[in-house]
Amino acid sequence: MTEKTPPTDGNTGGDALKVTLLGxxxxxxxxxxxxxxxxxxxxDEKLLIDCGRGTAIRLSQLGLGVGHVDHILLSHYHSDHYAGLFDVVMTGSIPQKFGGRMGPLHVYGPPGIDRIAEGAWIATGPDRDIRVADNEIDPEHMRIIPHEYEEGVVYDRGGLVVRAIKVDHGDxxxxxxxxxxxxxxxxxxxSHDTRYNENLIAQAQGADVFVHEVAAARPEIQAAxxxxxxxxxHHASPAEVGRVFAQxxxxxxxxxxxxxxxxxxxxxEEVMAEVAT
Structure with a gap:
């Protein structure tokens, strides 16, 4: 799904912020x-926020070489948010249209990102060794450069600014x-994964587009x-998401x-109805 935020006075098509929900x-x-x-x-900026299962496939469906995105931001370390990273690392390094990375991959994450970078280098080693011996790739194109971040600005290039917002995904x-x-x-x-969170609400003011997670269960199922x-x-209920959007x-x-x-x-349909109340 692709959304372009609505134009405002004085903005031209060249100022478009294009957001595609790949997964x-x-x-x-x-x-x-x-x-x-x-x-x-x-x-001229392209980046991914999270890299879950199937990200490389979705990029290919858009006609975009997997290696044409050199910067990835990870919201947290549950598997569904970075299970596709090794695929992007390896496939993107291949110097063909479907890959095409011409340098290392920069990955930004909370504390722990160094472990992911080290693990990726080890895990991709057998594939890399074969392709290097075959003169197919530059080994550095399969390397992750880790960047640890905290709340605040984590990316600022070419007029594109990304701020990390501390949320509440459980105790x-x-x-x-x-x-x-x-x-x-x-x-x-x-929002990425979060419960109802006042910090998120404060920093989401003035959004053209706001994407929020949601979880739902029938009361009797939850009680039993x-x-x-x-x-x-660990998540926000439909009623809580409705409050977030209202605020x-x-x-x-x-x-x-x-x-x-x-x-x-x-x-x-039930979720949508509860969010809207």
Whole structure:
């Protein structure tokens, strides 16, 4: 899905902030909703926010070489937000149209990003050794350069500014972030995984487009199943998301990462109705 934030007075088409939701899924594998990943395009800048399962496939479907995106921001370290990273690292390094990376891949994340970079270098070693011996790739094109970030500006290039927003993804997850993206007078905000969060609300004011996660379970299912209650304790309910949108009043509000818990899952229509109340 692609959204362009609405134009404002004085902005031209060249100032467009283009946002493509490559994946909006959850940890379980779904063919109709790949892992979380968002492509940001602004002027000459291209970056990914999160790199879930299937990101490389979605980039290819857009006709964009996997290696043509050199910067990736990770919101937190649940698998559905970076399971596609090794694919992007390896496939992007191949010097053909579907790959095409001409340098290392810069990946930004909370504390722990160094471990991911080191692990990726080790895990991709056998493939890299073969391709280097075959004179197919430059080994540095398969390297991750890690950048650790905290709340605040994490990316500022070519007029594109990305701010990390500390969110609340549960009592024992203290490094989870949403993002506020600004370019050409336009603002895009993505909550990523969070419960109802006042900090997010404060920093999402003035958004043209606001994407927020949601989880839902029927009360009787939640009461009877502790595992369902545990999942709900890490996410925002439809009613809470409705409050967030009411307090931020974006021009366009979207739901993503819809966790509809079984058995007898709540329907999308029921979620939408509760968000709207």
């Amino acid at each position: 909006t899924g959850i940890p379980n594998a779904q063919i109709n909703a790949f892992g979380t990943s968002t492509l940001i395009e602004a002027g 024992f997850i203290d490094i989870a972030y949403g993002f506020r993206v600004e370019y050409g007078g336009r603002v895009f905000v993505h 199943n502790p595992a369902v209650g545990l999942v709900m304790a 931020t009043r974006p021009k366009l509000a979207l739901l993503t990462h819809m966790v509809l818990l079984k058995p007898d899952p709540v329907s999308v």
